[in-house]
Amino acid sequence: MKNIILLLLVLSIVSCTDKNEENDMLEVVTTTTMITDLVENIGGDLIQVNGLMGSGIDPHLYKASQGDFRKLDNADVIFYNGLHLEGKLVEIFEKMNEQNKTAIAISNGLYEKTLIGSEYFASNYDPHIWFDLEYWNQITNYVTERLSELDPENKAAFEANRDAYLEKLKALKTELSIxxxxxxxxxxxxxxxxxxxxxxxxxxxxxxxxxxxxxxxxxxxxxxxxxxxxxxxxxxxxxxxxxxxxxxxxxxxxxxxxxxxxxxxxxxxxxxxxxxxxxxxxxxxxxxxxxxxxxxxxxxxx
Missing domain, CATH: 3.40.50.1980 (Nitrogenase molybdenum iron protein domain)
Known part of the structure; x- marks a missing residue:
């Protein structure tokens, strides 16, 4: 609850002062490093990506800083994992969606019935979805679709980047299987x-x-x-x-x-x-x- 109150205070201050209206480039905020890397592969130099978490950071325990709130306010879209991976940020993302901010869980691009369940976890699903290579293919397509909706002028470029990345993932699976x-x-x-x-x-x-x-x-x-x-x-x-x-x-x-x-x-x-x-x-x-x-x-x- 304290995080949400702080978010509202920061938004009320920052939204009047710090938005870069001259930059037409899509501003994207990501949570985990895996999502940051994926979005950068799809968006290339056509978007601006700001990752909240760095190397060695545990998303289960991560708490947003005031600097994070500034990034979230400036974002056109936020991509996060979902399935309660970012446990302490979930309420913030839900609140932002209520305020017409676009916060997208990449796990929404998957079929729920295929997820690994757990009776011991709050969401009832294992959130570590990036370790399923087929899931990462599906999520790559899902993120490309969502970016294209937000920036339709660059849709063809996003799709070309997606196709190139999917080829790399295909080669990765072959190499790892061997x-x-x-x-x-x-x-x-x-x-x-x-x-x-x-x-x-x-x-x-x-x-x-x-x-x-x-x-x-x-x-x-x-x-x-x-x-x-x-x-x-x-x-x-x-x-x-x-x-x-x-x-x-x-x-x-x-x-x-x-x-x-x-x-x-x-x-x-x-x-x-x-x-x-x-x-x-x-x-x-x-x-x-x-x-x-x-x-x-x-x-x-x-």
Whole structure:
């Protein structure tokens, strides 16, 4: 509620002073780094993209700053994930839609019945939809359609950029499928800090186990560590993985608990789950992130 009150105060101040009326370029605000990268691929230099979150930022716990409110007020359109991924921003986006601001959840471009459900999460659906490559194709089309509606003069350019990006995603899926085949199916067990990789598991036939739930707002308890410790030992799992946007201490505690049971498990590397890598690096793109994750997982487990 405090965030919404602050938003209204900032909008009342900023809307009278700071809007750049001379710039005809579409102003787009995005939440996560994955969405920022996608919109930049589609819009190219025809739009201005401002991402709220950077590398290593956990969207489950993210709180908007006053600078974020300024970006939101200046935006012509806001793209966010939805499915309660940005848990602390949902009320703000809903309020903005009521005030005729265009805030679009990219998850609206998917068929709800195909989503992975969870009885333990507020939305009843797993929000980590970017790890399903077919979903990312559908979302690419959906975002292109919405941008074209807002800026019809550049529709042809958006569609050309979309087609080029879809070809890259097609090549990515082929490359990743070949890499995953290096790992026997019985070794495709992925243990991570939280349940961010279920869509990845469905895509590439992995069993996925997370210490925390779908949201990092849910802390892992002693029983969770004990349960997964036994799972690791019983399945002779060679490696577990930390995540760039989640503190590593929980996975390190798991590793220590396994060692206390006279068993060894390595930390196989760092995966990018809820955020991409640093801007300007290969992992700072969706495609580079996905390549890094698959290479890290396969090389550590085989």
């Amino acid at each position: 890499k995953v085949e290096e790992l026997p199916k019985e070794k495709r067990i992925l243990v991570t800090a939280h349940d961010a990789f279920n869509y990845f598991g469905r895509t590439f036939d992995f069993e996925v186990v997370g210490l925390q739930g779908l949201s990092t707002a849910t802390e892992a308890g002693v029983k969770d560590v004990q349960r997964i410790t036994q799972f690791i030992i019983e399945n002779d799992i060679k490696a577990v993985f930390i995540e760039s946007s989640v503190p590593r201490r929980t996975v390190e505690a798991l590793q220590a608990a396994v060692k206390d049971q006279n068993h060894e498990v390595n930390i196989g590397g760092e995966l990018y789950s809820d955020a991409l890598g640093s801007a300007g690096t290969e992992e700072g793109t969706y495609i580079g992130m996905y390549k890094h994750n698959v290479n890290t997982i396969v090389n550590a487990l085989k």
